[in-house]
Amino acid sequence: MSPAVLYRQLPGEGLDAFIAEFRKAAARDPFGTVFIVPTSHLAREIIRRLGEEGAPVVADAVTTLSGFARRVFLDYATSETLISKAESRLILARILAAGRYPLLSGTGAVDDLATLFEVILMRKVDYPAALGDLATAKSVEIARLFDAYRRFLDEHDLVDENTLFARAVRLLADTGWFRTVYIYGLFEPMPRAGGSHYARPPRKVFAYGLFEPMPLERDLLFSLRESAEEFHYSIPYARTPAVFADDGEWLLPDAVISGDAPDTRRSRLAALFSRSEPVDCCGFVRLAERRDREGEVRAIAQEIRELVAAGVRPDEIAVAFPDFASALPCVEEVFPDFGVPYAASDGRALSGSPLVRALLDVAAVPARGYRREDVVALATSPYLPFTCGCDLDVFSREARITAGAAAWNERLAALARAAGEERERPDTPESAKARLAEKVAAIESAHQTVRELFADLSALEGTKTLANHIAAYRSVLERWQAPAMPEDGDPDLLEEEARELGGFAGVLTALERLARLLPDEKMPLAEFSSLLAQVAAGTRTGRRRSNGGVRVVGVREVAHLAVPYLFVGGLVEGAMPRLTTRLPFTTDAETRRLRTRSREDILREERYYFTAALLSARSGVYLSYPAADGATPLVRSGFVDAVREAFSPEAWGSDDFPDSGLAAARRAGALLARGEFPVGMPCPLPVREAVRRLNIENYHRRGGYGSPYDGMLNDDPMIAAALAERFGAGAVFSPTALETYADCPFRFYLERVLGLAPLPEIDPDLTAQERGSLVHRIAYRFYSGWKCDGNGPVTGACYADALRRLLETGREEADRFAFETPAWVADKEHLLGSPAAGQGVLERFLRHEAEVAASRFVPHAFEVSFGLPLVPGEVDAVSVPEAVAIPLGEETIRLRGRVDRVDVLTDGRFMITDYKTGSSHPRLKDIEAGRALQLPLYLLAVESLTGMEGVAGTYYTLRRGEVHNKPVFWDAGLKDCFSCFPGSQRSSVEDVREVVKTALFWTKRYLAGIRAGRFPPRSDAGPCPGYCGFKTACRFDALRLLNAEAMPDGTD
Secondary structure: OOEEEEEEEEOOOOHHHHHHHHHHHHOOOOOOEEEEOOOOOHHHHHHHHHOOOOOOOOOOEEEOHHHHHHHHHHHHHOEEEEEOOHHHHHHHHHHHHOHHHHHHOOOOOOHHHHHHHHHHHOOOOOOOHHHHHHOOOHHHHHHHHHHHHHHHHHHOOOOOHHHHHHHHHHHHHHHHHOOEEEEEEEOOOOOOOOOOOEEEEEEOOOOOOOOOOOOOHHHHHHHHHHHHHHEEEEEEEEOOOOOOOOOOOHOOOOOOEEEEOOOOOHHHHHHHHHHHOOOOOOOOEEEEEEEEHHHHHHHHHHHHHHHHOHHHHHHHEEEEOOHHHHHHHHHHHHHHHHHHOOOEEOOOOOHHHHHHHHHHHHHHHHHHHOOOOHHHHHHOOOOOEEEEEEEHHHHHHHHOOOOOOHHHHHHHHHHHHHHHHHHHHHOHHHHHHHHHHHHHHHHHHOOOOOOOHHHHHHHHHHOOHHHHHHHHHHHHHHHEEEEEEOOOOOOHHHHHHHHHHHHHHHHHHHHHHHHHHHOOEEEEEHHHHHHHHHHHHEOOOOOOOOOOOOEEEEEEOOOOOOOOEEEEEEEEEOOOOOOOOOOOOOOHHHHHHHHHHHHHHHHHHHHHHHHHHHHHEEEEEEEEEEEEEEOEOOEEEEHHHHHHHHHHOOOEEEEEEOOHHHHHHHHHHHHOOOOOOOOOOOOOOHHHHHHHHHHHHHHHOOOOOOHHHHHOOOOOHHHHHHHHHOOOOOOOHHHHHHHHHOOOOHHHHHHHHOOOOOOOOOOOOOOHHHHHHHHHHHHHHHHHHHHHOOOOOOOOOOOOHHHHHHHHHHHHHHOOOOOHHHHHHHHHHHHOOOOOOOHHHHHHHHHHHHOOOOOOEEEEEEEEEEEOOOOOOOOOOOOOOEEEEEEOEEEEEEEEEEEEEEEOOOOEEEEEEEEEEEOOOHHHHHHHHOOOOOHHHHHHHHHHOOOOOOEEEEEEEEEEEEEEEEEEEEHHHHHHOOOOOOOOOHHHHHHHHHHHHHHHHHHHHHHHHHHHHHOOOOOOOOOOOOOOOOHHHHHOOOHHHHHHOOOOOOOO
């Protein structure tokens, strides 16, 4: 065995000397010298430094321990093949899918098992024997799976990233490869297991400092010591047992060189977790709390800008996060806003890329059964050759498609037929026929696209070998020439998409390698799609490169670097320290029995990386933590408290971000709003345009509604003239449209003036409108037939016959719907009744009819239509196609609508009723306030059609759990008629004409507002109704209305 020299030094110390010695040795023997360091980031940094110094170095001569093992394997293995971590997980997934491991299934099982196997292999655990009496059926099953996995590797001459170390040890023992080896940064290796791998004569070895090598890694280190002629090994060390418990004696060194330093700032930092008294670090360490994660990153970016302004180069600054993956998206958003160039040490998961997501969806759509949301996502992707995605979204909603290729074809065809039939109906206005013809053409075009899309995707379906799945998948992509990559655009985005596409090509290559290992094994499409997504999720995008930019890294990557200025953010509990001790698929007791790592070991490791990060800074450290993540409070890291107690750090930063483009725009806006001119505009926006926009927000959108930006178009004579013509004397209105204006003029403007409509709700069952139409249709057919046969009110004598006819009608109407969902089955039961559900809505309706028959009001007319085309068999005989003219003083309003029901007394006076299947309906106070106009206007319309006198209006609630006819207003002189109506006492009025006059007053007012162009948002400061589909386009602000109601002195 060669003499071993052990160096004990603080993290980062002696690195320059080792680089210099490596450079000399590599110059003499470039292929026989290796420099092993803890992280790939440090390896790249050393290669960069050597390159700047003009020192020629073999590309992989500076590497990590796993990189070195890979180099040994690739150079000397003859028949074996090295597989990636993703490929090993694919193999494990295939073995697990064989179905003989029922206790190990579940979401994430493959990743958890891979983690467990890695620990078992790298720590050389004798599993499950090490569990002893704690062994269970599950641990036996895990051992069987582990054996099957290793057996598969052996049978196919494969080596994964864990067994790679043992294979490299054997290869080194056979070759005696390197003459000079530098190893830097190992910390506390696990005790070396005994064995016979080290019988060769000693050779020279140089090694220096990795962090806590595991047993299998130690085997490789000892092999290096035995095979090399020089071995220099440096460990990070200080006399701080809470952090540095490994003194390196396990190496049995022949000489020890201690880096013990006097009482310096670095030694004081290294003693952070063993210090009892605070010390002065002269402002070297600073600490800040920020409101949230974004605010923290913005503060870091601002401080970087100030350092750069003071002469610090961006590449002299590093920003480290304990949870790099979750912090990176925020950095990508914030740093460009501050103009901070940066280079991230790693990319995001490939599956998070919109480009890759679109490619994954190609297989996922048929694998998941052509779900509506998946097909729409595929059709709307800019990376795929489809142009009807938006139409497809709308039409699939209207057609109530949820999933299934057959459902897409059937329901789109049915939607086109329904639109065509509506176009051919005699009651369809000519103005609507052209629109319906265009809609039919658009539906058929979308349907054709779906047929072609599904025909292509059908080639992916079925059970195939992995190779055949990949070939079919590639064929579809080639047929579509996908992905469609833009030729022009943002250079950074184009570069990022190119990296992502290259990464995805690597995913397919990995699957193809697996396919060669499993040439005959078949799998369904769903499993292939899952494997594809799994590999993409485990693959990272390429690193963002920016020469001379700020380095953005994980905390563990910053150890041993020499960074003038270091920021460490995200210091919260759960991120640092991350004290997770239990292994996957094991209990706490089993984890302790396996003797992997204790909580104390993990805490010491976390302390080490935090300390090593502090020691990497040369001029200053800026620590920070967010107080909250959105609305969730966060707990600061215990390491923050340790720093406070040890160093009493100064605060840094503020909430003012002068170098932020967004903040600059806000400041410029505030200056312009005060009439001051900003020194420089933060974006290429003319001052005049900026002033115009600010005036909109600061003047026109404050206080009461009064500007065009609030929908007040009355000051524009052209608009007013156009509206007066469109909604003038010849216009026909429905009470519903007028009530819409009463509730929210802006919604009326969007719906009735602009003709906009929100996207249809995705509802596989009856919509509220369809439920109402069903009840209306049943009631109309029953009562019109009942009356036609000479029957009067429903009484006890005829109740049984009436119920039979009503239920028959209900079944016939319900059977017109082809729904098969459990919700629809339940709806039918509650409508028609059943032994399980009890009396249905229809039976309760008829029972209520019998109860109020004593009112002397007799059902007389049903579905009385006016101003609408007449369809025989669907409206009452009294209906007319012409609109009804209602006098409004000096003018009239032409009304259209359909009255659900008219009941009459023997003297000709009548009551109108409107069926409601919803949970609420207007009351008398709503009519008086102008919010409800339907019943009074309908009453006037029926009076105009029949010449009879209206004396009451009611809303008939017909819904599950509530069936009753509730009068909204009725003539107080008819008390004996309405005493049988529950809850009618408070709705009597002395003069129904006053109710009507009130409705006409509001109607006239609303007509004037519509014709004048006054369309502000609703004036009620309460919340908008939940049914409104225009919330995303609305500028309604309840707080603004409340502020507008306040007096100048602050009183209401």
